[in-house]
Amino acid sequence: MSQLLQDRATFGQAPSLRLSIVVPVHNCEACLRTTVESLVKQTLAPTEYEIILVDDGSTDGSGSIADSLAEAHSHIVVIHQENRGVSAARNAGMDQARGRFIAFVDADDVLEPATLKGALDFFDDHFDEIDLVTYPMKIVEGKKTKPHVREKVLTHTGVFDLRDPKNAFALVTNVNVVVKNDGSLPRFDTSLEVHEDLQFMLTVLLRKQKVGFSKQGAYVYQKRGESATNTKMHPFYQLENCLRFWEALFAPYAKGANGAEGRAPVYLQGSFMNELNWKIKKGLLVPPSTHPAYGRALHRYAVLLGCVEDDVILASPRASELQRHYFLQLKVGEPLACEFADGGFSVSRGGTVLLRKDDVDAYIFRVWxxxxxxxxxxxxxxxxxxxxxxxxxxxxxxxxxxxxxxxxxxxxxxxxxxxxxxxxxxxxxxxxxxxxxxxxxxxxxxxxxxxxxxxxxxxxxxxxxxxxxxxxxxxxxxxxxxxxxxxxxxxxxxxxxxxxxxxxxxxENKAILKKNALGLLLHEGAADARPFVKRRPFWLYGDGAASGPDNAFYQFMHDIEKDDGIDRYYVAHEAQKPFAFPFTLERRERILDFGSPKHLLLFPFADKILTSRIAPDQWSPLRQGALNFLPPTGARELVYLQHGVHLAHAPWKYGAEKTGVDRIVVSTPYEERLFATVYGYAVDQIIPCGAPRYDFIESEHRPENRILFAPSWRKYLVTEVSGKAPQRNGKFETSKFWLETSAWLSDPGLVAYLNARDFHLDIQLQPNFACYEALFKEFETERIHVLDSSAVDPKVVNTHLLCITDYSPIAFDSVYARCPILYFFPDEEEFAAGLNGYSELDLPLEQGFGPVARTASELLYALANFDSQAGFGEPYQSRAEGFFLHDDNSQRERLYQALR
The missing domain is CATH 2.60.40 (Immunoglobulin-like)
Known part of the structure; x- marks a missing residue:
């Protein structure tokens, strides 16, 4: 024991402090006080620990808030430095740390009160065995909280041997750790844009290949802006860095390297498989198969998989049997073989059976x-x-x-x-x-x-x-x-x-109870409430969280006038509430707030749900986990109205087996063929009535001297928050899209063109891009105008003699209105790399309805060749003729008749 005390006294600069908590701070004024409050409330005496706030060049009030917190609490220390990134900020805090141990907390997360005392007490009991202690993590996304996947392995307080294959997925990948502040403690690699946390953890853990876990308390991780994280990790930006990162980690264990026997630590193998499993689900592992880098990238991952044992691949948590098999098959080395026999089949490698089955899986996704x-x-x-x-x-x-x-x-x-x-x-x-x-x-x-x-x-x-x-x-x-x-x-x-x-x-109730007690309450409560709620048939209509009134609203306006014994309700998100609903007071009672008590009460019993957005969080007030527990009536019909004519090639999202859609509305013969042949919908599921929005677009073009610029939004240039309008992210102003767009808008040649032709340019942003409206307004002049982006009036194309767009649905509105189109696609490279979530169009722009410009200068040149009377001529006019199924104002009535 005396030797242990002596060891403890030799590391750390001030043994009187038990712990230093390092918090990197950068532009987080909204949440910093809450984070620090959770640290001040730790069940440790203030004299035992210090809180080091490292202000990393904040441009908001974060630095001042940090200083005020230090004035209020004597154990808070503030470091101010120029913006150098989160790794440099953590390193600065570590360099100044006076505690025997160091903990890390991000400035938008919190700790439960007993967390750090539990971790430190555990460290005291197992000092020689381990160099790192972790503790539970609660991942909060909206109203949902879930544990980290590693807690399927780390189930109890104790020391876990990472050489044991069953602990391969202990997965300490986040900063909810406590480490020894000794001379061997590494620093975060400031050259890494991603993986900096993981590299730090692996460096510490692979020395003793053991990890401590204290089940006391929790790190509460606020999951915000997943789309921004996904963009940061996208192979367009990080493919080579990610591959080199893993290749460097596995290299020391290659056979013959430094006497290695060719077997990497199973914990390293598990960490690698964890990344592969979550990335492939999100489309972030490799570029799209159409991209030139796809084949080479896949081969390099296959070589890395050669360092991973088959048993580790098969043990991957949160991976389906198909997913595990995919990686087994991708792995370089001896190929897999399948033996078919009566009573079952088996998949093996080198004579070792990896998987044995006696049946196949049949998934039913539609019943009628x-x-x-x-x-x-x-x-x-x-x-x-x-x-x-x-x-x-x-x-x-x-x-x-x-x-x-x-x-x-x-x-x-x-x-x-x-x-x-x-x-x-x-x-x-x-x-x-x-x-x-x-x-x-x-x-x-x-x-x-x-x-x-x-x-x-x-x-x-x-x-x-x-x-x-x-x-x-x-x-x-x-x-x-x-x-x-x-x-x-x-x-x-x-x-x-x-x-x-x-x-x-x-x-079934017994089975549900094993899964979720609250689920049983929902299941039984909904079943018992049905006779009281469901007195007449009723339909629910709804549009997306980020858009103004759309196809569902237009159809609702039509159907609410019908006296057919069906009650109807329009479910309004925040984005629709600013718009005055043109109804009597009685009709206004048919407007429900999304997620309101009445919406929650009615939702389980709706006969039909009509939605213009397919993502469940856009039409269901219940998350999928709760939705699963509703009583199985088999009666509800989900009708997907679409926002416009379908264009994005994404079978993994819009395929019949993926959506749960019962019926889908189309407006063109092209879509009829597409949804039947590419997306797997039955003919009886496709309603060829035309989108309700086209009742509000005149097919006879009566333009003024105005040009419409209506770009689509870019998924990779916003931060998406579930159920809310997208927010800005840091990549927009340096993106190729904005650089070329702003170059065009600021070009004197554009002003000269508008003046010479006596034209006006109207900028109509898609609602998901409304967060950037202020940037576009900087270009407003007497000739350039920014329209309201909170909602797009479908009639806007009728008053313009030309529409400049890209893959936005407004291109098809223009075709319907016989308005000429000019495509402007400055970020084609980013699109082809899959940054928007898809990399292909089902109808390529080269087969579209106008010429394609990719730079500001090309756009100006194309405008110079535009004839306000003849447009751009052939072949574009011929392609537009007959593109739509209907050319009238009866889309809504046809849909109503089809759904009755």
């Missing part, structure tokens, strides 16, 4: 009834599809002593993008028509390589009957369909007895 027939649409998934020729499917129907077998056609499914923005695995779509009044049980079998395997049934999460919650049945009228508890069959119950209904409900 017509008369006595139950229709199911689904997709078959199996790793075995990668090793077999095209599979065959057969449906077996049983009733007492009778049976029937039917061949089921299969087609490629958009779930080929099961967990990525690229094709990663083969999947097969199917549709079943089950005469449930004639048969009692249905089973599906799949034949591969001469062997037959049963399908295991699953309900997709958006059906309100799914494996995530334990709900396994759907009701329609007097019919109940259920997946058996073994998942090997679908059963039909016609007019089931009260005893059977109670048995099913009891079974």
């Amino acid at each position: 009834f017509e008369g006595g027939t139950c229709h199911l649409r689904g997709v078959l998934q199996s790793v075995a599809f990668e090793y077999a020729d095209r599979p065959a499917a057969r449906l077996s129907l049983q009733r007492k002593c009778e049976s029937d077998v039917r061949d089921i056609p299969l087609a490629p499914a958009t779930c080929d993008w099961a967990f990525s923005h690229e094709r990663t695995n083969a999947t097969w779509a199917f549709e079943l028509a089950l005469p449930c009044q004639e048969w009692e049980t249905a089973q599906l079998f799949v034949e591969m390589e001469g062997h037959v395997y049963p399908a295991h049934w699953h309900f997709a999460k958006f059906l309100q009957a799914n494996a995530d919650t334990g709900v396994s049945s759907l009701a329609h009228g007097t019919t109940v369909i259920e997946a058996t508890s073994q998942g090997d069959a679908i059963r039909f119950h016609q007019e089931p007895s009260l005893a059977l209904r109670c048995a099913l409900r009891l079974r």
